[in-house]
Amino acid sequence: MSSRPSSSRRTTRPSTLGSGRPRSSSPSVDPSPMTGMSDRGPGVGRRQNPMTPMTTARRGGSARFLWTIVIGATLVTASCGGSTPRDAGGPIRIGAVLPLSGSTANLAGEERLGVAIAADLVNVDGGVAGRPIEVDVHDLADRANAAATVDSLRSAGAVAVIGAYASSLSMDVSAATDRAGLVYWESGAVADQLTGRGLPRVFRVGADGARLGSNSATFAVDELAPRLGKASADLRVTIVAVDDDYAASVAGAVDATLRSRGVTTIERIGYELARPDWPAVMGRLVASRPDIVVLASHVVDGEHFRRAMLAANVRVGALIGSTMAQCIPDFGADLGPDAVGVFASDRPPSFFNPAALAPSARAVYDRFATAWRSRTG
Numbered sequence: 001m002s003s004r005p006s007s008s009r010r011t012t013r014p015s016t017l018g019s020g021r022p023r024s025s026s027p028s029v030d031p032s033p034m035t036g037m038s039d040r041g042p043g044v045g046r047r048q049n050p051m052t053p054m055t056t057a058r059r060g061g062s063a064r065f066l067w068t069i070v071i072g073a074t075l076v077t078a079s080c081g082g083s084t085p086r087d088a089g090g091p092i093r094i095g096a097v098l099p100l101s102g103s104t105a106n107l108a109g110e111e112r113l114g115v116a117i118a119a120d121l122v123n124v125d126g127g128v129a130g131r132p133i134e135v136d137v138h139d140l141a142d143r144a145n146a147a148a149t150v151d152s153l154r155s156a157g158a159v160a161v162i163g164a165y166a167s168s169l170s171m172d173v174s175a176a177t178d179r180a181g182l183v184y185w186e187s188g189a190v191a192d193q194l195t196g197r198g199l200p201r202v203f204r205v206g207a208d209g210a211r212l213g214s215n216s217a218t219f220a221v222d223e224l225a226p227r228l229g230k231a232s233a234d235l236r237v238t239i240v241a242v243d244d245d246y247a248a249s250v251a252g253a254v255d256a257t258l259r260s261r262g263v264t265t266i267e268r269i270g271y272e273l274a275r276p277d278w279p280a281v282m283g284r285l286v287a288s289r290p291d292i293v294v295l296a297s298h299v300v301d302g303e304h305f306r307r308a309m310l311a312a313n314v315r316v317g318a319l320i321g322s323t324m325a326q327c328i329p330d331f332g333a334d335l336g337p338d339a340v341g342v343f344a345s346d347r348p349p350s351f352f353n354p355a356a357l358a359p360s361a362r363a364v365y366d367r368f369a370t371a372w373r374s375r376t377g
Contacts, residue, residue, distance in 0.1 A: 091134035092127070094119070095153035095182075097146075097163035097173050100139040103300045107328065108165045111187055112137060115162055117371045121364070140164060146172035154180045166298070167191035167209075167246030174202045190323070192249040207346065209249025213296070215345040216250075216322040217257035220292050224343075228291055228317045232262035238290035240269045240281065240297075240305065247296035250322050254294050276301060278308035285309075291317040299325045303334055310338055320345060 096115045098108040119133040127133060136158055138149050146164075150173060153161060160183035164173040170189035177184040178199040186194060186204035190212060195204050217237075225235050239254050241247040251268060258266055267288035271281050285293065293316050297305055302325030309319075319342050325331060326344035354365050 089131070091132045093134045093136055093153075093156060093158045095150075095158040095161040095163075096135050096137045097140045097149055097153075097161055097169075098137070098165050099141050099169060100137075102141045103298075104165060106330070107299075111165060113372070113375060114187075117368060117375065120371065121367055140169055140173070143169050143172045147176045149173070150176035150180055150182070154182060158182065160185065162187055165189065167194065167249075168244050170194055171245055174199060178202060188324075189246065190249065191244075191246040193245050209246055210253040212322050212345050213250040213253025213255075213294075214257045216294050216320045217254045217261065217263075219343070219345060220294065220318070220320060221258070221261045221263065224292055224318045224320075230291055233264070235263050236265040236267075236289055236291045237263055237294060238267040238269060238285060238288045238292075239294045240271070240285065241295075242273045242276075242297050242301060243270045244273060246323075250296040251294075254296075254322065271301075273298065273301060276304065278304065279312075281305070282308055282312045282314055285314055292320065293318070294320045294322055295326075296322050297325050298323075299328065299330065302326060303331060306335060306338065306342065318343065322346065 094115075096112060098111055099105070100108050100112065115135055115137075119135050122128065123132045136153060136156060138153065140146060140149050140163070146169065150161065161173065161177050162185050164170040164186075165188045167189040170186055171191065171194060174184045174186070174194060175197075178201055182201065184199075184202045186202070186206075188206065189204075190207055190209045192209045195202055195208070220237060221232055221235070225232060228235075237254075237258055239251045241251040255266055255268065267284075267290065269281055269284050269288070271277065295302065295305055302321060302323070306319075321327075321342055321344045323344075324346045326339075326342050327346050331342075332339040354362055354369075357365055
């Protein structure tokens with residue numbers, strides 16, 4: 001994939017196998033206090049297919065969900081044409097429930113902008129059956145407030161909800177919309193359970209946890225193992241995953257795919273999102289002696305894991321981030337050179353290739369990209 005509507009970026013080079021350091025057959029830990037970050041990245045080279053090494057970029061301007069939001073908002077609004085909202089001749093109200101405060105505010109804000117632009121494009125074209133789209137945005141940072149937020153939207157006349165960015169929020173929001181009889185369109189969350197519960201009004205575009213995990217495992221066996229001089233039967237993989245629905249989907253798929261490819265030495269390490277015990281995680285990681293580590297994390301804890309790994313001087317053959325945390329510009333901007341060499345199996349927020357679209361879809365994308373540039377500079 002090649003471009004996004006706006007932002008400048010700089011690319012750091014992935015480290016190459018060996019990278020000037022002796023490499024032991026198992027990870028090691030420096031017994032000295034956790035001061036400084038000495039290891040500049042796992043020692044695996046530049047193969048970019050099917051996953052890309054981490055790049056760094058300046059903050060802001062990323063059009064992470066441009067195409068998903070265009071399709072999602074348009075199809076959701078179209079699906080509501082037969083509904084009977086409070087004012088059948090007035091606007092069609094669509095709720096947008098996103099974590100607009102907290103650690104994910106920047107990315108959720110981009111989703112909000114994507115929804116707004118998509119609605120504007122529909123309205124410029126005459127709306128749905130002559131009725132304009134009206135987006136009702138709600139900030140949701142705590143899953144405990146999901147039901148109340150959905151009830152508020154339904155009371156206000158919403159017929160569908162777009163959201164909610166994170167699996168931990170989306171599971172509750174989608175359950176609440178189903179109870180309320182509203183269509184729910186997921187724009188970002190990847191937990192398999194989201195669309196695996198048989199809820200008839202819940203839809204999703206984009207990768208799910210099973211695909212992200214399977215891609216990670218396939219890349220480990222096909223691309224990384226040969227570079228590390230390992231056969232599948234000899235490969236040691238440790239999966240580190242936060243304890244929630246989304247990471248469980250990813251970790252389960254990693255484990256199943258690895259076993260189907262002949263990898264049998266697999267360790268799984270979990271941690272609590274609210275209170276991660278990184279020294280304990282690092283201790284178990286060292287004890288597992290992995291060639292490859294697969295990490296299923298959110299953005300902030302993904303950064304903290306990498307920092308803890310470097311500070312403890314834990315070295316492995318390769319580190320694969322199986323989710324968006326390692327793809328976004330913030331990861332590279334925050335960690336700088338310490339992000340070099342980390343691989344990611346999720347979709348990058350940039351490098352979208354519009355040339356791959358059908359002509360009709362490309363026309364919609366071009367309109368969207370123009371509108372995005374006008375809003376973001």
